[in-house]
Amino acid sequence: MPLVTTQSKDEPRLSRPVRVAEAIKDWVVEKGLKKGDRLPSEPEMIEQFAMAKGTIREAMRILEAQGLVRTRTGPGGGSFVHEVSKQRARALLGNYFYFQDLTIADIYELRCTLEPQLAASLAGKLSDEFLDQLEDNIASYPKPAQSADEEREQHIASLRFHALLATQSKNKLLGFLIDFMTNMLADLTVYRRLYNPPNAELWQRGRDYQVHLVQALRDGDAKAAHQIMGDHMATAQTLMSLQEAEMQKRFISE
Amino acid sequence: MPLVTTQSKDEPRLSRPVRVAEAIKDWVVEKGLKKGDRLPSEPEMIEQFAMAKGTIREAMRILEAQGLVRTRTGPGGGSFVHEVSKQRARALLGNYFYFQDLTIADIYELRCTLEPQLAASLAGKLSDEFLDQLEDNIASYPKPAQSADEEREQHIASLRFHALLATQSKNKLLGFLIDFMTNMLADLTVYRRLYNPPNAELWQRGRDYQVHLVQALRDGDAKAAHQIMGDHMATAQTLMSLQEAEMQKRFISE
DNA sequence: ATCTATTTGTACGTATGTATT
């Protein structure tokens, strides 16, 4: 799979640092460099590309910003091929949606189909250790929230439950998406509980879903896992729309 | 919604240009700058951040690489807030998956659920002009491919059909995902038609699906659209697995 | 703990390119 360069057609013309960055990417792929492999030193690149130091440095910054290399000073230092981290991919993708009018409803629409699919795919595939970890997470919010702040924390924790599950997905794309959505919700949701005080009954239902889900996953009952997660998502979706939750507009940090 | 910064916790420490880039991002959000708005000039930033010219320039390159600013020379030139383009978001996300072992099967697993969902959501919502455009696209591959090359081109064209549909999604996240997946498939699929020569019957079935789909979309029949797209995807999924298609490893260009 | 070698990071002066008026 080729590394994706970052150049569009109609746009005027690329600056030198950008072209150098592209050249380095191509070179990395061509040479089959793996993560951790060292790139040529600054002076070597200056010679190889016949560019000034500043230009080379700007090119390296571009690659660094994209998460593809990491640079260290000192002896044995230099730039190294680096695996793009999930955090950075999240952040970079998040910046795209900063300019789109993405709503919480949009995210939930996708969660409603993808989360059950993930749950079904994981039934019977999880280690006991991991299932215990899920239960620990549920145990971290043992009783209904007493305040808006507390409820917010519980909301974040329960999103963490889903992000945890996402790490186990065999399908890396599905896993990333669910992680992205939960993080987006955790980062960006601002409550506007204008008419909806914390509701013990709703809390209990959400909690029950998660408990039953873990049981279904343990039992290897894919169908039940799918069903439970689907109900859970449908409930959550309704809840979010009732609360008139809003997205906060900001750039995301890795 | 805040702009996502790009800093992780465990990692050593950020270089100055990266920190300056983050500071600029925060400043943009704080000031509520919109796309097209001008950032301070190089000399102004040098003063404002008390940094050297090179440092500021590297910071701007970082923001440029992330697609957040665009820079122009000349009078009235400078750096401007820029909406992250879909192309760039695709490329940046693609680089993440370069290091994950994402398979074609993974992508199809998601397409099987998301494409029907999109189709259903668009039934009865599309303009006649757009529906004609879809039909034009179908007309661009009027007969079965005679060679592997031709078949490859037709495959790309039929992926374009899906990308076209994606542009109409009201749900921006869903639209982006489908666009991302079709582009990933178009860019990265390498055929290995070891035992599968171009097959006229399969081609005819794929074509029929698209024709019927457009009809259902015209009629506003969401259920039929969902069904047809679901069948189409299931067929395509089988086809891809039969052809033992492989992902090519490379970085993606915008 | 200190020194030294290595490699990136910062600074700044100058010259060139480019688009607007």
Place this chain on the structure above:
DNA sequence: AAATACATACGTACAAATAGA
């Protein structure tokens, strides 16, 4: 066509960080 205002690129000198002796 010329002047202007801006970014772009280069080259050199020096500063900071880190690993190892």
